[in-house]
Amino acid sequence: MGLLKIENGVAVNIEDIPLLTFDEFKDKILKFTKTGYVVQHFAVPCYGIKGDTTNNKNNNENNNKNKTSYKIYTVLRNDGGLYVISTIVGNSYESLSQYDIKFHMFEREIAEQFGIVPKNHPWLKPVRYHKNYTGNPDVFGNDYTMPIPGNYPFYEVEGEEIHQVAVGPVHAGIIEPGHFRFNCIGETILNLEIQHGYQHRGIEKQLITCKKKILPPLIESVAGDTVIGNSICFSEAIEGLCDYVANEPLLNYRRLLLEIERIANHIGTLGGLAGDVGYLPTASYYGRIRGDFLNMFVFICGNRFGRSSVQPFGVPFKLSDSHIVELIRRFEKLKKEVIDVGNLMLDNPEVLGRFDYTGMVDTETAKLIGLVGPAGRASGIEYDVRKSFSKAKNIYDRGIELVVRKDGAVSSRAKTYFYETLDSIEFCMGLLKVSDLKINSNNNSSNNNGNSKKLEEITLKPNSFIITMEEAWRGELSHCIITDENGNIIRYKIKDPSFHNWTALELAVRNEGIYDFPLCNKSFNLSYCGFDL
Amino acid sequence: MNNILSNRIRQGYRTVEFPSDNIQLPEAYRGRPILNPNASDEDVQKVASLCPADAINPDERTLDMGKCLFCGKCQSIKQNFIRFTRDYRMFVLKREDLIIKDTLKEPDTSSLKTIKKLFGKSVYMREVCAGGCNACDADINVLNTPVYDLSRFGIKFVASPRHADGLVVTGPITKNMELALMKTYDATPSPKFVVAVGTCAISGGIFRENEEVVGGVDKILPVDLYIPGCPPHPFTNLYAFVKFFK
Incomplete structure (x- = not known):
């Protein structure tokens, strides 16, 4: 065909x-x-x-x-x-x-x-x-x-009472740079156009010319909040090009970290949403709880974003029994707080008054532009890489449910983040309780079974094409590698989920008040650096 | 309302006493590195060739903490040259002080009389992300959470450079952000200061040789405070700010 x-x-x-x-x-x-x-x-x-x-x-x-x-x-x-x-x-x-x-x-x-x-x-x-x-x-x-911006033509709406609002690249908060151009009538946004590129560091070009030893930190620097997601895609691509089969404990270990990353970021998003509508209890408690999840990374690998914890052919940091006991203890304590603090916000009529029917992306539009991730699921798209293409689908099938909502408003996205967070916490606890010994034995075996390979020394399969995908916390993340006849990488393509989803933000704010833009923006919480590469 | 109040009581008081000797970061954390001047040449060579950031100069036997990613790769092999402590207290006032032979010496900040006089009681900062991966920014942002509570020291981040006393810059400075950064700097009223946070902002990090980046803040602006790390731990940032201004 x-x-x-x-x-x-x-x-x-x-x-x-x-x-x-x-x-x-x-x-x-x-x-x-x-x-x-x-x-x-x-x-x-x-x-x-x-x-x-x-x-x-x-x-x-x-x-x-x-x-x-x-x-x-x-x-x-x-x-x-x-x-x-x-x-x-x-x-x-x-x-x-x-x-x-x-x-x-x-x-x-x-x-x-x-x-x-x-x-x-x-x-x-x-x-x-x-x-x-x-x-x-x-x-x-x-x-x-x-x-x-040398000479960008921006989309312009014409008319006597139309005015343009230019925001960025330097924004009001501690946030990455990007340019937003609004065409408004009064407070109502008629059109938003987003122009990126301020974060462009030339990563895709560097990936094919740099020394192999730089690859892992380079991949980790694609997006500092999606370290695990990008590292998993990278590691699985390299392993696939070496015919290395990751065993289940290794998959377990990586997915544990990926879910911690998802939980921390979803909680950060929810805290940010609370902050944007001025609901301070959830904003400040979730700000702190997000840190508690990031501190799990410090506990495991010494870095708050999980850097150097996921690499091809094994795990650099071991999870000892005492680590596992301590992690379970932290998850149990935090789970209750996450539920309480989240419900505090999602039961509050004033908060819901701002969230409901704001920034809507209906299912038809979402399908048209190919929306992915929690934002897509909030708009009724039943797609989650964890439940379809993931290498760890079997593991995910044991604990992760597909969270789908219908109307695609800020409130649906907030609830999707919230229920996915709870799901992931349960999943992590299950993983830690049931699979603990296996993770440990993997650590030992990957060091001892002679299968341990080094990235600097391997040769990749020649003339090959490989694609890897995983559901990072923003949605479908994908890496693609093409090699030449000597096994050198001649093309490394990274696609962050934000590459699809920024368009949805442009559409979501149409006919909304410009005062609701921060709220809509936060409800997608998209990546600037992952997009700009 | 009852729910809000009962939650508030359950949350309790979370702000960490600072500065304090009781802050213990986990064992896995990699803080201030210590070099062994007596390490064998072989060990130094091994570490230098392994280091993804090329932060080690094997001839001088030095480590450039402005390039180091604190990735711990050198800790995965047997060597006697570098080890990392759990000490989060790291900052310098001059770029060359980050190139260390044994370990980082804490700069004497009592000599910064003008800074402390001008900004010591209340200081407003504007953060500019110029090509960073968002990790440094995220870990600066958390200084506003109840745990670190930066504002108790009279230090605050503001939205407009016109309200700010100085800039905090992250990222290797992409060419596409250079103009915006310079405009932000010009919009900040004098006297002003510049802080470079993170490996990228200090040296350009792993991006320093790309034509798309400038490769470090001090290539285009005078920097008064350098905070190393990839990204620096929030406590590292907090410590540096408090020492610098207070």
């Missing part, structure tokens, strides 16, 4: 990936995305890929010609599974966004990274503001010696 079915964390040979002509490719994926979704959609220059360079090795002219062709890989998903498909394009192609909005940001990204023009793209603007990797003429006509 022209699509290759693949699995999360299992490498496939790049030659097995169907290569279609652009028209076939377009028909195929547009048909698919009527009911399915886009996981990844990115370009790789052809001269970096084996088949093409060998053909043209002796011919400079052909090599130059090859510089103008690119492979586009698309990973799609539906309830049935994950699929990959590819095509070759030149310096321009017909934009898919004009038919399906899900490709909108992906196509802008491809245009910015490689200078390929998606013709008839409805809103072709830079994503991050940097010069492209290829030296092709810039699609946007920007001069990158000029600081951001």
